[in-house]
Amino acid sequence: MRGKNYREPKGQPYARVEYIHGPPQSKITKFVMGDVRGLFQYCLLLKAKRSAQIRHNALEATRVAVNKALLNKLGEGEYLVKVRVYPHVVLRENKMLATAGADRLQEGMRRAFGKPIGRAARVKSGEVIVEVYVNEHGVEQAKEALKVGSSKLPIPCKIEIEKMEVAKT
Numbered sequence: 001m002r003g004k005n006y007r008e009p010k011g012q013p014y015a016r017v018e019y020i021h022g023p024p025q026s027k028i029t030k031f032v033m034g035d036v037r038g039l040f041q042y043c044l045l046l047k048a049k050r051s052a053q054i055r056h057n058a059l060e061a062t063r064v065a066v067n068k069a070l071l072n073k074l075g076e077g078e079y080l081v082k083v084r085v086y087p088h089v090v091l092r093e094n095k096m097l098a099t100a101g102a103d104r105l106q107e108g109m110r111r112a113f114g115k116p117i118g119r120a121a122r123v124k125s126g127e128v129i130v131e132v133y134v135n136e137h138g139v140e141q142a143k144e145a146l147k148v149g150s151s152k153l154p155i156p157c158k159i160e161i162e163k164m165e166v167a168k169t
Contacts (some may be wrong), residue, residue, distance in 0.1 A: 006091050007154050009053045009122050013089040026087050026119050027060040033067050034080040039055040040133035043164050046146045048127050053120040056087040060130075062153040066130060069145035070138075079142065081131040087119035133164075154164065 017023045063083050070079045092114030097106050104127060123129060134142045145158055150157040 002054050002164040003058065003154060006055060006118075006120055007052050013091065013122060015088045015090060017090070017148075020090055020116055021088055024116050024118055028063060028083060028087065029060070030063070031083045031086075032081070033063075034070070034133075035077045035092060035146060036080060038077065038080060038133070040080060041135050041164060042133070043162045044132045044134070044139070044142045044146055045128050045151055045160045046132075046160065047122045047158050047160060048125060048129055050125050051123065052155045053083070053089060053122050054087075054129070054153060054155070055091070056100055056119040056121070059083060059085065059121060061089060062148055062149040065152055066132065066145045066149035069148050070132070070134075070142060072132070072140045073141040073145070077131065078124045078134065078138055082131045082133075084128045084131060085121040085123055087121040089120045089122055090116045091118045091120055117150045123155075129153070148160050 016021075064083070067081055070081065092111045094109075095106075129130040130146065132142045134148060139161065143161070146159050150159070
């Protein structure tokens with residue numbers, strides 16, 4: 001099934017995993033990458049411009065793209081990336097066969113609840129999807145990395161830059 005069919009959040013989220021037989025695992029492997037203990041001057045936020053459901057493969061593609069771009073441009077230990085949303089919602093599909101003679105195999109809309117096929121995160125307008133922490137010399141590279149990452153998402157996003165207070169010891 002195409003991702004476009006699951007973009008709009010309709011109805012109640014199907015997220016109670018204890019009731020689902022064989023729930024699919026999330027494809028997102030890491031939520032925090034980079035230098036966890038570093039002190040950074042700037043925080044760049046990738047925010048959703050409208051409400052939607054983002055599938056876990058799109059979130060993973062965004063994470064990989066942002067991390068790879070920052071690793072290539074800034075190097076290890078010069079940034080921190082956090083994925084701020086988690087794909088709780090389990091997506092279902094009622095499989096239909098569209099071949100000749102398939103009418104004997106499928107049941108149409110009878111027992112049409114569907115089997116779990118993936119996961120998605122529901123985001124609201126203005127919600128932070130990914131945040132990147134860098135120092136002053138890496139702001140432009142982080143902006144480019146977030147731009148590349150936002151192209152992997154099914155909704156338009158905006159990038160905000162915040163200057164942080166760094167405690168000097």
